[in-house]
Amino acid sequence: xxxxxxxxxxxxxxxxDLDPMNIVWHGNYPKYLELGRxxxxxxxxxxxxxxxxxxxxxxxxxxxxxxxxxMKLDHPVKITAGIVxxxxxxxxxxxxxEVATGERVMRASSSQVAVKIGTTEMLWVAPxxxxxxxxxxx
Amino acid sequence: xxxxxxxxxxxxxxxxDLDPMNIVWHGNYPKYLELGRxxxxxxxxxxxxxxxxxxxxxxxxxxxxxxxxxMKLDHPVKITAGIVxxxxxxxxxxxxxEVATGERVMRASSSQVAVKIGTTEMLWVAPxxxxxxxxxxx
Amino acid sequence: xxxxxxxxxxxxxxxxDLDPMNIVWHGNYPKYLELGRxxxxxxxxxxxxxxxxxxxxxxxxxxxxxxxxxMKLDHPVKITAGIVxxxxxxxxxxxxxEVATGERVMRASSSQVAVKIGTTEMLWVAPxxxxxxxxxxx
Amino acid sequence: xxxxxxxxxxxxxxxxDLDPMNIVWHGNYPKYLELGRxxxxxxxxxxxxxxxxxxxxxxxxxxxxxxxxxMKLDHPVKITAGIVxxxxxxxxxxxxxEVATGERVMRASSSQVAVKIGTTEMLWVAPxxxxxxxxxxx
Numbered sequence: 028x029x030x031x032x033x034x035x036x037x038x039x040x041x042x043x044d045l046d047p048m049n050i051v052w053h054g055n056y057p058k059y060l061e062l063g064r065x066x067x068x069x070x071x072x073x074x075x076x077x078x079x080x081x082x083x084x085x086x087x088x089x090x091x092x093x094x095x096x097x098m099k100l101d102h103p104v105k106i107t108a109g110i111v112x113x114x115x116x117x118x119x120x121x122x123x124x125e126v127a128t129g130e131r132v133m134r135a136s137s138s139q140v141a142v143k144i145g146t147t148e149m150l151w152v153a154p155x156x157x158x159x160x161x162x163x164x165x
Numbered sequence: 166x167x168x169x170x171x172x173x174x175x176x177x178x179x180x181x182d183l184d185p186m187n188i189v190w191h192g193n194y195p196k197y198l199e200l201g202r203x204x205x206x207x208x209x210x211x212x213x214x215x216x217x218x219x220x221x222x223x224x225x226x227x228x229x230x231x232x233x234x235x236m237k238l239d240h241p242v243k244i245t246a247g248i249v250x251x252x253x254x255x256x257x258x259x260x261x262x263e264v265a266t267g268e269r270v271m272r273a274s275s276s277q278v279a280v281k282i283g284t285t286e287m288l289w290v291a292p293x294x295x296x297x298x299x300x301x302x303x
Numbered sequence: 304x305x306x307x308x309x310x311x312x313x314x315x316x317x318x319x320d321l322d323p324m325n326i327v328w329h330g331n332y333p334k335y336l337e338l339g340r341x342x343x344x345x346x347x348x349x350x351x352x353x354x355x356x357x358x359x360x361x362x363x364x365x366x367x368x369x370x371x372x373x374m375k376l377d378h379p380v381k382i383t384a385g386i387v388x389x390x391x392x393x394x395x396x397x398x399x400x401e402v403a404t405g406e407r408v409m410r411a412s413s414s415q416v417a418v419k420i421g422t423t424e425m426l427w428v429a430p431x432x433x434x435x436x437x438x439x440x441x
Numbered sequence: 442x443x444x445x446x447x448x449x450x451x452x453x454x455x456x457x458d459l460d461p462m463n464i465v466w467h468g469n470y471p472k473y474l475e476l477g478r479x480x481x482x483x484x485x486x487x488x489x490x491x492x493x494x495x496x497x498x499x500x501x502x503x504x505x506x507x508x509x510x511x512m513k514l515d516h517p518v519k520i521t522a523g524i525v526x527x528x529x530x531x532x533x534x535x536x537x538x539e540v541a542t543g544e545r546v547m548r549a550s551s552s553q554v555a556v557k558i559g560t561t562e563m564l565w566v567a568p569x570x571x572x573x574x575x576x577x578x579x
Binding site: 337367 | 474489505506507508
Binding site for chain 2: 047048050053054057058060061075084086087088089090091092093094097
């Protein structure tokens with residue numbers, strides 16, 4: 028699937044994310060993916076504050092991560108996130124590469140659905156606000 | 166796929182795992198899955214120390230999480246992990262349920278492959294030690 | 304200073320809290336202290352939910368930790384927290400010991416002050432609710 | 442005490458560091474302090490890798506944090522760390538300020554002592570390597 032809009036962020040793995048094998052613990056990767064997702068959501072003008080103002084939260088219903096190479100201390104990575112679905116769930120795909128070598132570290136994807144704040148019902152058709160934010164890229 | 170051996174652990178979500186939506190942040194779930202995996206790996210006699218003694222590390226190549234319901238402060242959950250593949254990758258499936266209601270919180274799976282400690286080459290056939298540990302359950 | 308009320312919790316250090324030196328990363332200790340504080344706050348009937356119902360948040364103004372010994376994987380610890388001041392700030396002292404040996408791992412203390420929810424002004428005299436909760440122990 | 446050498450780093454608080462009060466959880470501040478400490482240790486040429494090469498680990502014996510203001514999502518902060526003692530323990534002081542306003546967020550300090558890797562004995566006189574690294578600043 029091709030992203031209609033994408034953005035990138037860079038991060039440098041820190042000591043506190045490493046495990047005794049001297050690599051970033053596998054369960055810490057969602058924090059890196061978040062940086063890419065935040066970048067693309069800011070680009071379309073729909074960050075956390077704007078979500079809340081719009082009256083919707085967007086809980087995760089799925090996350091999938093495929094690890095290609097370990098992340099290492101002081102080896103900066105670039106996280107790219109792109110929006111690939113938006114009509115029902117908001118689906119984002121991710122790629123993390125090591126900056127110095129360009130080698131792939133991870134491919135991942137996530138899906139979120141809208142929930143009207145104050146309720147718990149998941150909306151299986153995305154509310155119009157998402158489409159409006161994406162209009163310039165459609 | 167049916168697990169040949171499984172085990173469970175309980176945990177209570179803490180304040181520091183919550184996000185501003187007052188639910189456990191989606192990226193913190195791998196810490197809960199870890200408790201289930203640790204339980205089943207201890208049961209077969211192959212915990213972190215025993216892995217290192219065996220000369221192998223088991224980095225993750227994939228993790229998939231499907232979120233069914235949010236986890237909430239002080240609502241204990243039970244994590245069950247079961248080994249479903251072992252000939253090539255070590256594949257584990259997980260289920261998290263809320264203890265009080267029995268409602269499902271998450272289904273997940275992970276895959277790890279062996280790497281001889283001191284090298285970086287992934288072994289696409291699992292070393293004999295894993296089969297030996299699983300022998301009583303085969 | 305002597306605690307007027309105290310309570311304990313146990314925890315087992317997990318792999319994801321370890322750093323490359325194979326010990327719990329120093330910055331992860333506040334999560335262990337939290338377990339002790341939660342235990343004593345529950346005992347007096349003033350947990351997170353009850354704080355919010357009372358109309359007050361209790362942000363931290365100070366935390367001090369003295370590390371005596373490393374925490375290690377699978378070596379359970381017992382965290383004891385006791386309330387030592389309550390008239391102005393809420394001050395709690397902590398002790399962490401290794402369960403198997405009784406050896407001290409950490410001594411710590413924290414101070415929190417009340418803030419009326421919806422405002423940002425710190426109250427340098429604790430609101431009556433705290434004294435009421437502590438009445439049975441005074 | 443005056444620092445003989447100091448350095449700074451910037452960071453932007455992320456969603457996953459926030460708690461239900463919508464501010465960075467108090468126990469996550471050590472991760473921010475780490476960024477400042479890493480900056481000053483790199484400046485003197487004694488980062489994590491160089492520590493290990495020198496044969497010493499530097500476990501923490503004390504950390505003290507005084508919180509002045511909450512850290513908030515998307516409000517970048519600047520962390521400055523300076524070395525103030527080195528003859529026995531390595532003592533570092535920290536200051537965190539909000540970039541946009543210059544307002545103080547935290548003052549903190551930490552102390553670490555050398556341990557020869559492979560032993561557990563704390564050295565109460567710092568090994569010569571630290572003094573060598575600091576020579577240009579003395």
